[in-house]
Amino acid sequence: MLKRKIYNKIEEYLKAPSNKMLLIDGAKQIGKSYIIRSVGQSLYPNYIEINMEEDKQGNRLFAEVKTTNDFYLALSSFAGDKMGDKESTLVFIDEIQAYDHLLTLVKFLMQENKFTYIASGSQLGITLKKTQSIPGGSYERIRMFPLDFEEFLWANGVGELAIDSMRDSFSKRECLNEGMHKRIMDLLRKYLLVGGLPDAVNSFVADKNIIKYVRYITIYTTFT
Numbered sequence: 001m002l003k004r005k006i007y008n009k010i011e012e013y014l015k016a017p018s019n020k021m022l023l024i025d026g027a028k029q030i031g032k033s034y035i036i037r038s039v040g041q042s043l044y045p046n047y048i049e050i051n052m053e054e055d056k057q058g059n060r061l062f063a064e065v066k067t068t069n070d071f072y073l074a075l076s077s078f079a080g081d082k083m084g085d086k087e088s089t090l091v092f093i094d095e096i097q098a099y100d101h102l103l104t105l106v107k108f109l110m111q112e113n114k115f116t117y118i119a120s121g122s123q124l125g126i127t128l129k130k131t132q133s134i135p136g137g138s139y140e141r142i143r144m145f146p147l148d149f150e151e152f153l154w155a156n157g158v159g160e161l162a163i164d165s166m167r168d169s170f171s172k173r174e175c176l177n178e179g180m181h182k183r184i185m186d187l188l189r190k191y192l193l194v195g196g197l198p199d200a201v202n203s204f205v206a207d208k209n210i211i212k213y214v215r216y217i218t219i220y221t222t223f224t
Contacts, residue, residue, distance in 0.1 A: 048079045050062070050079075147201055
């Protein structure tokens with residue numbers, strides 16, 4: 001698994017009591033669901049994940065949910081065998097903006113304190129601005145981005161000691177030694193070509209084929 005800085009933030013939120021639902025906002029394909037799933041499954045024996053975009057295109061179990069009781073009933077029909085208590089059950093609502101009425105329920109779900117919740121969405125910013133009935137104090141929003149250069153260095157085997165040394169040299173306005181400078185500049189050029197999408201980085205780390213990422217970026221930017 002790629003090491004991501006946001007992992008610790010999600011873990012800290014889930015380990016600390018909170019009356020706010022954590023909303024992870026960010027573009028598609030940057031690893032939101034994967035990282036939340038990784039943290040959630042490591043901390044909770046009862047892990048429930050519902051993708052509301054898929055539900056909207058499929059069974060529409062949550063399409064008519066108006067109250068918390070409606071929500072629990074829909075959740076039970078989806079994953080009733082995993083519904084324990086707050087300490088043992090994490091409910092991950094993926095692509096929550098697909099049903100904006102669920103965002104208005106956030107305050108009441110948190111007040112009832114029945115389960116632990118976390119949510120994500122690829123268009124949360126737009127939906128939150130459009131939906132006037134969402135109590136601002138009921139959620140905490142974190143923006144997630146593709147891998148930054150430091151995360152790209154981690155993925156390519158550059159250790160914390162080397163990164164801390166570079167950071168120290170920068171703060172002192174000192175040059176890196178020639179070997180380190182060449183290594184980091186080479187990785188920077190590759191980062192600019194590969195980008196920070198997790199799938200692209202994982203594939204690059206596996207095969208080191210830089211040419212196909214120029215093609216990948218061209219295809220991705222053409223169709224997104």
